[in-house]
Amino acid sequence: MITLALSKGRIFDDSLPLLRAAGIEVLEDPEKSRKLIIGTTRADLRVVLVRATDVPTYVQHGGADLGVAGLDVLLEHAGAESSAGGAVGLYRPLDLGIARCRMSVAVREDFDYASAVKQGSRIRVATKYTHTARQHFASKGVHVDLIKLYGSMELAPLTGLAEAIVDLVSTGSTLKANHLREVEHIMDISSRLVVNPAALKLKREPLRALIDALEAAVEARS
Numbered sequence: 001m002i003t004l005a006l007s008k009g010r011i012f013d014d015s016l017p018l019l020r021a022a023g024i025e026v027l028e029d030p031e032k033s034r035k036l037i038i039g040t041t042r043a044d045l046r047v048v049l050v051r052a053t054d055v056p057t058y059v060q061h062g063g064a065d066l067g068v069a070g071l072d073v074l075l076e077h078a079g080a081e082s083s084a085g086g087a088v089g090l091y092r093p094l095d096l097g098i099a100r101c102r103m104s105v106a107v108r109e110d111f112d113y114a115s116a117v118k119q120g121s122r123i124r125v126a127t128k129y130t131h132t133a134r135q136h137f138a139s140k141g142v143h144v145d146l147i148k149l150y151g152s153m154e155l156a157p158l159t160g161l162a163e164a165i166v167d168l169v170s171t172g173s174t175l176k177a178n179h180l181r182e183v184e185h186i187m188d189i190s191s192r193l194v195v196n197p198a199a200l201k202l203k204r205e206p207l208r209a210l211i212d213a214l215e216a217a218v219e220a221r222s
């Protein structure tokens, strides 16, 4: 049995066409069923539904053989693991090119970010992505105090909790609706296939075949 970890929402939705192109149909709609384990048309492949941020943990510890996670989530996971002294055992063979967005620094429309940076003042930055944000600002020599949040980063500059946020942006409409503007593009984000290295040894043939089929599906689409 091969276990694939996916999160509900955009990652699940955007993975379906790739799985389909690889000849795999998922047997249930997670929005309609409460099941956490779903079968597929391949008797030896099942999907487990986990929180987006839990995908790397499942794959790393063998709760799933492979999974799909955003680069944002993978970088934070790796950052947390290495600061805890752990080795990150995740093989990352494929950029699936799905759930694309960018990670950006945003501030209130009326906040003069350029001057604050130039003056070298400490800027309070609220984010869920503390590891990635720390690296970004360190590489630019910008002094920041990071404030860890788990949701609705957009609210932080509006309430005075922080001057800036680091968040994901896709259409830009969330920023706009909250009178925020992007001032720095940190990186482009897409979702990646991650594989448990031990599983790749133990189940080499079927896993390799699945990775190759997904790779062909990604190439056929682009």
Ligand code: PRT
Binding pocket: 007, 008, 009, 010, 011, 051, 052, 053, 069, 070, 071, 072, 073, 099, 100, 101, 167, 168, 169, 170, 171, 172, 173, 174, 175, 189, 190, 191
């Ligand atoms: O929702 P939950 O807390 O369970 O987890 P999650 O938010 O991490 O999961 P989910 O499904 O929302 O996101 C999964 C992955 O999708 C992320 O890890 C990203 O790699 C990717 N992705 C792509 C996005 C977006 N686009 C995106 N726009 N993730 C989040 N957003 C949010 C963003 O944080 C902001 O609040 O959408 C808002 C901005 O969207 P626009 O279109 O208004 O700019």
Ligand code: MG
Binding pocket: none
């Ligand atoms: Mg979400």
